[in-house]
Amino acid sequence: MKADIVFGGLHDGEYPGAFPPKVEKIILKLIGSDTPVLHLFSGSSEIGDVRVDTNPESKATHTANVFDFLKFPVAKREWKWVIGDPDYCDEQSKRLGRKGQFNSGKVFADWRDERKLSAFMDSYARNIIWLDRRMPGFSQNFERKKVWLIFQGGWRNVRVLQWLSKTMLPLSDYDQLKEPRP
Ligand SMILES: C[S@@+](CC[C@H](N)C(=O)[O-])C[C@H]1O[C@@H](n2cnc3c(N)ncnc32)[C@H](O)[C@@H]1O
Numbered sequence: 001m002k003a004d005i006v007f008g009g010l011h012d013g014e015y016p017g018a019f020p021p022k023v024e025k026i027i028l029k030l031i032g033s034d035t036p037v038l039h040l041f042s043g044s045s046e047i048g049d050v051r052v053d054t055n056p057e058s059k060a061t062h063t064a065n066v067f068d069f070l071k072f073p074v075a076k077r078e079w080k081w082v083i084g085d086p087d088y089c090d091e092q093s094k095r096l097g098r099k100g101q102f103n104s105g106k107v108f109a110d111w112r113d114e115r116k117l118s119a120f121m122d123s124y125a126r127n128i129i130w131l132d133r134r135m136p137g138f139s140q141n142f143e144r145k146k147v148w149l150i151f152q153g154g155w156r157n158v159r160v161l162q163w164l165s166k167t168m169l170p171l172s173d174y175d176q177l178k179e180p181r182p
Contacts, residue, residue, distance in 0.1 A: 002146045008153060018044050019085065019131070023161055026148060027083065027129055030163060034080040038125075040066045041086040048083060050074070067113050070120045079124055084117075085131040128164040141168040 006022055019027070027047060031037055039048030042060050052069045053060035062069055066086075069075055114136040121128055122139045148161040 001144050004146070004148045006148055006150045008151070019047075020150070020152070023131065023148075023150060023159075026161065030127075030129065031081045036077070036079055037081045037083065038075070038079040039083045040069075041084055043085070045085075048081075067116055070116055075120070076124065078126065081127045081129060082121060082125040083129045084135075126166050128162075130162045130164070132159055135162065138164060141166050143167045 006026075024045070024047065031047075035049055037048040037050075039045060039051040042048060042051035042053045043055070043058050045051070046059050050062065051058075051060040052062045052064055052066050054063065054065055056063050062072075062074075064072075117136045118138055122141055128138065128142065142164040143166075144162060145165045146163045150159040150161060152159065
């Protein structure tokens with residue numbers, strides 16, 4: 001696994017909490033022209049073919065709770081990349097003065113939601129890009145390919161961007177492979 005450290009020049013994006021431009025650049029370079037890309041908790045970002053956020057003022061293609069969206073038929077397909085950048089907690093979104101009403105306090109406090117996300121990734125994601133330290137436990141089918149430590153300076157938290165890639169097929173895929181060929 002590789003690790004890079006990114007220093008300085010990390011002015012906030014469109015609002016505090018949005019992808020800083022350098023992070024956006026790293027993500028865009030990683031995904032290249034790959035498609036389809038699913039972006040969960042997408043906020044003001046326009047990265048991704050399908051973007052999901054509860055905030056009607058966001059640039060999401062689907063205004064929905066991520067955990068509901070994961071059950072929609074449109075979600076259940078193979079995604080080359082799934083990007084996730086949830087809030088740490090309600091306090092953070094309040095403190096940052098984000099527009100709109102959010103209630104993400106339970107995002108990862110609730111292990112059932114964490115499991116839902118983990119199971120979804122196992123079935124449908126080839127690669128995951130996750131920003132920040134609160135990341136659900138993903139299965140052993142994923143290998144951590146690279147980590148970026150993002151130093152924003154001053155008293156700000158160091159942010160962590162991670163890239164995980166599926167190295168093992170989930171069991172359901174093996175079952176399909178066992179089907180006799182015509
Ligand atoms: C840290 S911000 C994402 C910032 C994004 N990377 C950008 O560049 O704008 C987290 C986003 O998650 C959204 N959010 C929080 N809980 C959610 C949920 N359960 N379902 C969907 N979106 C949620 C918030 O509305 C917020 O826009």
